[in-house]
Amino acid sequence: MAAHGTDNTFFLATLGCKVNQYESQALREAWTARGLVEVDAARAARTVCISTCAVTAKAVADGRAAVRRAHRENPEAAIVVTGCAAQVLAREFRALPGVARVVPQQNKASLLCCGVNAPLAARGPHCPGGTPDRGETDGIPPYPPFAIVAYDRSRAVVKVQDGCSHRCTYCVVPLTRGESRSRPPAETLAEAERLLKAGFRELVLNGINLSQYGRDFATPHDFWDLVALLEKNLAPEWAGRARIRLSSLEPGQLGAKALDVLGESSLVAPHLHLSLQSGSRDVLRRMGRGHYDPGTLPRFCKDLAGIFPRFGFGADILSGFPGETDEDAAETEALCEALPFSYAHVFPYSRRPGTPAANWPGQLDPETRKARAARLRALLERKSRAFLESCRALPEVVVACELSEHDPERIGGGVNEFYGECRFAEGHAPEKSLSRALVKARPVGVGDGWLWVETLAEARAP
Numbered sequence: 001m002a003a004h005g006t007d008n009t010f011f012l013a014t015l016g017c018k019v020n021q022y023e024s025q026a027l028r029e030a031w032t033a034r035g036l037v038e039v040d041a042a043r044a045a046r047t048v049c050i051s052t053c054a055v056t057a058k059a060v061a062d063g064r065a066a067v068r069r070a071h072r073e074n075p076e077a078a079i080v081v082t083g084c085a086a087q088v089l090a091r092e093f094r095a096l097p098g099v100a101r102v103v104p105q106q107n108k109a110s111l112l113c114c115g116v117n118a119p120l121a122a123r124g125p126h127c128p129g130g131t132p133d134r135g136e137t138d139g140i141p142p143y144p145p146f147a148i149v150a151y152d153r154s155r156a157v158v159k160v161q162d163g164c165s166h167r168c169t170y171c172v173v174p175l176t177r178g179e180s181r182s183r184p185p186a187e188t189l190a191e192a193e194r195l196l197k198a199g200f201r202e203l204v205l206n207g208i209n210l211s212q213y214g215r216d217f218a219t220p221h222d223f224w225d226l227v228a229l230l231e232k233n234l235a236p237e238w239a240g241r242a243r244i245r246l247s248s249l250e251p252g253q254l255g256a257k258a259l260d261v262l263g264e265s266s267l268v269a270p271h272l273h274l275s276l277q278s279g280s281r282d283v284l285r286r287m288g289r290g291h292y293d294p295g296t297l298p299r300f301c302k303d304l305a306g307i308f309p310r311f312g313f314g315a316d317i318l319s320g321f322p323g324e325t326d327e328d329a330a331e332t333e334a335l336c337e338a339l340p341f342s343y344a345h346v347f348p349y350s351r352r353p354g355t356p357a358a359n360w361p362g363q364l365d366p367e368t369r370k371a372r373a374a375r376l377r378a379l380l381e382r383k384s385r386a387f388l389e390s391c392r393a394l395p396e397v398v399v400a401c402e403l404s405e406h407d408p409e410r411i412g413g414g415v416n417e418f419y420g421e422c423r424f425a426e427g428h429a430p431e432k433s434l435s436r437a438l439v440k441a442r443p444v445g446v447g448d449g450w451l452w453v454e455t456l457a458e459a460r461a462p
Contacts, residue, residue, distance in 0.1 A: 009037050011045035011077075013070070015062055016053025018206045018247065020083060022157040023108060024051050026146035030112045042070040047078045047100075049111075052085035052093075054172050056350040060085045064096065071098030082108050084176035088354065105176050109144045142216065143181045149194050154402040154414060154436045155245070156200040160188050160226060161207030165215075168288045169360075170321065172352040173208060180212040185221070185229050192230060196242055201438045202269070202400040202415075205230075206247040223253065224261045231265050239266035243400075243417065243438070248275045248316065252292035254300045263307045271312035271419040272304075279335030280328035283321050286357075298338050310394075312342045312387075312418035319376055320349040320369025323362035329372050336379055342387035342418060344380040348373045388451055391420055392443045396456060399439045401430060411435060413450070421450040428454035 010031060014024040027049070028038060042048045048070045052063035063085045070079055078100035081093045087105040094102045103111060144162055151157065164173050165180040192203055205227070207213060214221035230244060244267045251274055262268055278284050279294050304311060317332065336344070348369035351358040391397065397416040404412025411430040413423040422441065424430070430439055441453035 007046050008035060009039050009045045010047045010049060011039050011042045011070075012049050012051070013042070013066055014051045015066065016051070016055065016059060016083065018157045018204065019159055019162070019208060020051050020053060022148065022159040022206065023144075023146050025148045025151055025157075027108075027111055028152075029148060029150065041073070042077060043073040045074065045077055047080060048074065049080045049082065051108075052081060052083035054084035054088055054176050054352070056347065057352075058350070060089065063093070067093065067096045067099060071096070080111075082111065084173070087176040088172060106178050109146065112145065143183050147187070147191060150198055151195070151200065154200075155202040155204055155400050156195045157204045157206045158188060158191055158195065159183065159206050160223075161210055161213045164209040165212060166209065166288070169357040170287055170318065170349065170352065170355055172355055175354050177208055180209060180215060182213050182216050182221075185226055188226065189230060189233055192234060192244075196234070196238055199436050201242045201436055202245060203242070204245045204247055209250075210247065211250040211253050222257075223249075224257050227265065227268065228261050231261075231267055235266050241438070243267055243269045243398075245269045245271060245419070246273070248273050250275050250292060251294060251297055254297070259300075259303055259307065262304070269312075269417050269419070270308035270310065271417065272314075273419070274313075274315040276315040277318045278321065278324075278328070279332035280324070283324055283328050283332075286323055287318075287321060294335055297335070301340055310390075310418065311340075312420060313340050314342060314419065315339075315344045317344055317346045317376060318349055319346060319372040320364045322349070322357050322360045322364065324364065324372075329375075333376060333379060336376060336383075340387075341380055341383045342420065343384045344376075346373045346376045346380065384449070385446070387418075388420060388446045388449075391416075391418065391451055392446055394443055396440050396442055397422065397451070397453065399441050399453065401434050401437055401439050403432065403435050404429070411439075414439075416441075416451070422453045423447060423450050425452050425454050430455050 012024055012028055014021050032038060039045050050063065050066050050070065053059035067079055067081060070077065075098065077098065079098045080101045080103060081099055082103040082105065084105045086093055086102050090102045090104055093099055146159060160183045161180065163177040163180045167174050195203055210223045213223040213226060246268060249272060276294065277287060277289060281290070281293065284290050284294070301313065319329070399414040399416050399422045401411045401414045404410050406412070410432060411424060411434060413421065416422050425444055440456045442456055443451050444454050445452035
């Protein structure tokens with residue numbers, strides 16, 4: 001029989017991207033400040049909140065499965081479904097067993113003040129975002145009022161932008177999160193300072209589309225201006241003691257200004273991740289992403305090597321887009337071969353209802369999409385292995401430490417400055433006190449997608 005929680009208990013499950021994770025942390029902090037108690041399993045909670053993702057069909061299926069699993073574990077719990085899938089599939093989620101309330105993504109901020117353990121109550125008078133069960137956006141502030149003072153992982157996400165005003169033909173995000181909105185630089189700086197003072201030593205600047213950061217400001221401002229502002233204000237105290245990691249960028253952001261800002265930075269980690277999607281100009285145009293030329297990337301990477309002699313380089317790539325020919329796929333493979341990738345995430349195209357590409361002719365069969373994705377993955381896994389082997393020869397790397405899931409009293413691993421996964425060899429793991437710290441470690445071997453490391457005598461970075 002399920003163990004049911006008291007009226008002030010909640011369990012929060014988060015699916016999808018780091019932006020979702022950040023918003024869940026903001027909700028967690030708001031609810032605990034109101035006296036609610038978080039529990040570590042759905043079976044112990046009075047209310048279960050599930051923050052969903054809609055970026056692929058699998059992500060939506062995972063959301064449905066999470067709801068059914070929570071109801072199976074605790075039939076008496078009130079389930080609140082929010083997030084991107086709740087925005088576009090509210091009726092479907094509302095019909096699932098145990099669901100008491102569906103809060104669309106564009107009204108998620110209402111949960112900050114409404115709370116989660118009164119799922120059928122009317123919203124408070126000062127609650128942003130309108131009535132949560134309606135899919136309307138009237139009253140939503142220019143930038144959703146999410147903010148955090150802590151994080152539940154060793155590397156803290158700092159959300160600086162939401163929404164997207166560029167409607168790629170395959171992407172459901174503009175339907176779920178609305179137009180692009182940017183967080184004021186002063187708020188971003190204040191949050192970064194809070195997190196550093198709280199003990200976090202790696203901050204990840206994150207958003208839905210960082211290339212649109214600042215376009216809604218009255219005065220010209222872009223993402224690189226924000227990075228420069230953080231450098232100016234944080235580096236005097238934190239250079240050499242903390243680092244900033246940049247989340248997904250568009251290739252069009254990588255130009256002279258990027259090189260200038262990165263060249264002056266003492267905080268930014270030597271790692272870039274791109275929303276590349278394809279190496280074919282024709283495919284990019286059909287995707288609605290004809291505003292950048294992937295052919296400029298090899299030269300940029302060569303110039304970047306003058307700033308970062310070694311850097312991690314990753315990308316998101318979509319294979320099997322409608323109308324993609326063998327020649328298009330070959331162009332993407334050739335570009336991936338030419339670029340210094342240390343990893344990449346490859347996704348077969350997934351039809352998303354409500355997007356233009358979902359109904360286009362030229363849909364490729366699932367076998368072709370999967371086969372092209374498999375070829376790309378094999379190519380990129382080979383490059384990833386080569387990068388890890390090259391890192392093995394380094395005298396040291398600097399790891400942002402994460403507690404082990406199996407032994408919460410010790411560090412299990414973390415990521416190094418190049419965004420390479422590191423695991424501590426047996427008998428060489430730091431103590432719990434170094435969780436969140438930047439720790440110097442010596443590479444000693446290569447595992448299946450990670451680097452084996454040992455702590456150095458002077459482990460903690462300055």
